Amino acid sequence: MKKAIMKQICLSVLVMALMFVGILLQGQARVRADSGVDTIRLALDDTFQSGTIASKGANIYYRVTLPSDGWLMVSYQGWDIGKSYYQVSNVELTRDYGEWGVWGSSNQAPQTDSKELALEKGDCLIRIRPYDDCIGDYKLKASFVPARNNEKADNNEFTDA
Secondary structure, three states, X not given: OHHHHHHHHHHHHHHHHHHHHHHHHOOOOEEEOOOOXXXXXXXXXXXXEEEEEOOOOOOEEEEXXXXXXXXXXXXXXXXXXXXXXXXXXXXXXXXXEEEEEEEEEOOOOOEEEEEEEEEOOEEEEEEEEEOOOOOEEEXXXXXXXXXXXXXXXOOOOOOOO
């Protein structure tokens, strides 16, 4: 009888622990990019998402999906990390749209850098990486404004007047 009760208690604790881990990981949906790197989905809702670079040489990738051609705004804020970089590229990691950084960031004086890029519809990656052995916390957010250019696909042909 005692053995059955202990088994039931252990099972209940295990279920609660798994639920807790699931709640912690909610919003951190990882997907694999075309380049083969693991990514974290980043919403285009202009809300900061916190992250941590825990080891020297770490690369953390966020994936954003642009619903149409337009402007992607990215804001990166270094906290106690000191010096770090953020970079925007295509999902294959074959084309970089730019890399920028923040220096001298601390919890007392976080440093923020923002960029606006004109990009085409589809997915892109934002990579966060440290400078040398700098590790620590950062925040990242993204937003999007459509171009509303009404351009039709396959309109690259010349026509006679």
